[in-house]
Amino acid sequence: MDILVENFFNLAIMQSALPTVLTGFGMTLLLVAVVVPVGFAGGLLVALVSGARSRLLRWPMIAYVDFFRAFPPLVLLIFIHAGLPFAGIDLPAFAAVTLAFFLNTSCYYGEILRAGIESIGKGQMEAARSTGLTKLLAMTNVILPQAVRNVLPDLISNTLEVVKLTSIASVVALPELLYSAEMARSISYNASPIILAAGLYLLLLWPVVRLLSRLEHRLAA
Amino acid sequence: MTNPYLLDVRGLHKSFGHTEVLAGIDFQVAERELVFVIGPSGSGKSTLLRCCNLLEEPTSGTVTVDGVDLTAPGVDINKMRQRIGMVFQSFNLYPHMTASGNVTLALRKVLKQGRAEAAETALAALERVGMADKAEAFPNELSGGQQQRVAIARALALEPKIMLFDEPTSALDPELVGSVLKVMQDMRESGMTMVVVSHEMQFARAAADRVTFIDGGLIVEEGPPEQMFSNPTFPRTREFLARVAHA
Numbered sequence: 001m002d003i004l005v006e007n008f009f010n011l012a013i014m015q016s017a018l019p020t021v022l023t024g025f026g027m028t029l030l031l032v033a034v035v036v037p038v039g040f041a042g043g044l045l046v047a048l049v050s051g052a053r054s055r056l057l058r059w060p061m062i063a064y065v066d067f068f069r070a071f072p073p074l075v076l077l078i079f080i081h082a083g084l085p086f087a088g089i090d091l092p093a094f095a096a097v098t099l100a101f102f103l104n105t106s107c108y109y110g111e112i113l114r115a116g117i118e119s120i121g122k123g124q125m126e127a128a129r130s131t132g133l134t135k136l137l138a139m140t141n142v143i144l145p146q147a148v149r150n151v152l153p154d155l156i157s158n159t160l161e162v163v164k165l166t167s168i169a170s171v172v173a174l175p176e177l178l179y180s181a182e183m184a185r186s187i188s189y190n191a192s193p194i195i196l197a198a199g200l201y202l203l204l205l206w207p208v209v210r211l212l213s214r215l216e217h218r219l220a221a
Numbered sequence: 222m223t224n225p226y227l228l229d230v231r232g233l234h235k236s237f238g239h240t241e242v243l244a245g246i247d248f249q250v251a252e253r254e255l256v257f258v259i260g261p262s263g264s265g266k267s268t269l270l271r272c273c274n275l276l277e278e279p280t281s282g283t284v285t286v287d288g289v290d291l292t293a294p295g296v297d298i299n300k301m302r303q304r305i306g307m308v309f310q311s312f313n314l315y316p317h318m319t320a321s322g323n324v325t326l327a328l329r330k331v332l333k334q335g336r337a338e339a340a341e342t343a344l345a346a347l348e349r350v351g352m353a354d355k356a357e358a359f360p361n362e363l364s365g366g367q368q369q370r371v372a373i374a375r376a377l378a379l380e381p382k383i384m385l386f387d388e389p390t391s392a393l394d395p396e397l398v399g400s401v402l403k404v405m406q407d408m409r410e411s412g413m414t415m416v417v418v419s420h421e422m423q424f425a426r427a428a429a430d431r432v433t434f435i436d437g438g439l440i441v442e443e444g445p446p447e448q449m450f451s452n453p454t455f456p457r458t459r460e461f462l463a464r465v466a467h468a
Contacts, residue, residue: 132331
């Protein structure tokens with residue numbers, strides 16, 4: 001028992017690791033604040049173009065979505081960060097992570113939003129167009145607000161996955177939460193900083209999980 | 222040369238894939254006229270109506286509204302649609318907006334009215350359909366008849382030159398039909414030009430200037446309601462009217 005506490009819940013070690021881990025937590029928050037909106041905006045674009053009438057627009061989008069949904073995000077990130085320099089493209093870690101997340105998450109957000117848009121009857125678009133709204137105005141004012149509401153649980157659930165996935169940034173030495181905790185672990189030769197990091201993830205995500213669960217219940221009712 | 226007709230449809234064909242729904246329609250509506258379009262289901266009457274504001278793209282032929290050929294290249298269809306109000310069978314109100322919000326959306330986004338001005342215009346339009354007291358209600362708080370009247374207000378607020386009605390009472394419980402027809406009657410009396418696809422034959426008899434019977438994508442015959450209902454020329458018209466009367 002003592003060994004367990006000593007190695008995993010060592011308060012003294014947690015305390016000395018706290019500044020490092022908190023700095024990492026800050027970086028994770030910054031990363032989330034960048035990759036979630038960027039991925040969502042990309043998803044919006046994916047959803048709108050996938051719904052276009054022109055095959056010339058639609059087909060490349062289908063290929064794009066298929067490709068990046070089948071591409072493991074960790075492999076993608078390592079390729080961008082460590083592979084692209086061979087082609088003379090050397091992105092800083094943060095930019096590499098942002099690009100990898102954009103390519104990956106825009107596909108998932110895109111598929112969810114597309115399902116949401118398809119859940120809205122075509123009468124809504126027709127009514128809006130019949131009053132002189134352009135397709136874009138009808139989309140932004142009539143279709144998307146309803147579409148987003150219909151797929152809100154899926155959007156939140158995907159966001160949850162994205163936030164957890166930010167930990168892969170540690171492999172390109174971006175000092176986010178996992179990377180910082182891992183640093184602290186190797187310095188202290190103790191697992192407690194990892195537990196600390198896990199606790200911070202939990203603190204960040206648990207309210208979101210609760211919210212999601214309540215939303216799902218409300219929609220099921 | 223000015224076109225004497227507010228709506229002038231010439232040689233209109235519309236096919237969906239290999240199915241020809243409209244097979245050459247010539248259809249004119251003068252200002253302040255109320256024309257009823259009747260016909261069996263699948264006859265193409267809704268498609269004709271939907272070609273009049275280009276919700277359906279004609280395969281060939283022209284649709285001229287207020288002197289502008291909608292099928293001509295370079296026509297600003299969004300601008301033209303402000304002059305062509307449309308009312309749908311299933312109302313198609315925006316469920317996430319109040320009655321007032323439904324009416325103000327196009328006023329603000331298309332006519333670029335300010336928030337206050339748009340709200341005022343909307344209230345006046347809702348007043349005309351007897352729905353001013355429900356301006357802040359959401360569609361799901363309204364009956365079908367009330368929703369349809371809000372949908373009419375949404376079109377009216379843009380001050381269209383012509384109003385198209387696509388089976389406006391077909392989705393309503395019988396006891397709610399009257400309130401919608403009453404609004405349409407008021408509009409007619411105020412001089413609105415209207416094209417109505419509907420099975421409300423009594424209303425047609427009372428209010429229409431002309432009844433147009435469509436079957437198989439063609440206009441079979443048209444004439445004043447008295448003549449059409451009591452003495453139609455073609456057996457097909459007679460058969461259809463007999464079936465509707467007994468329905």
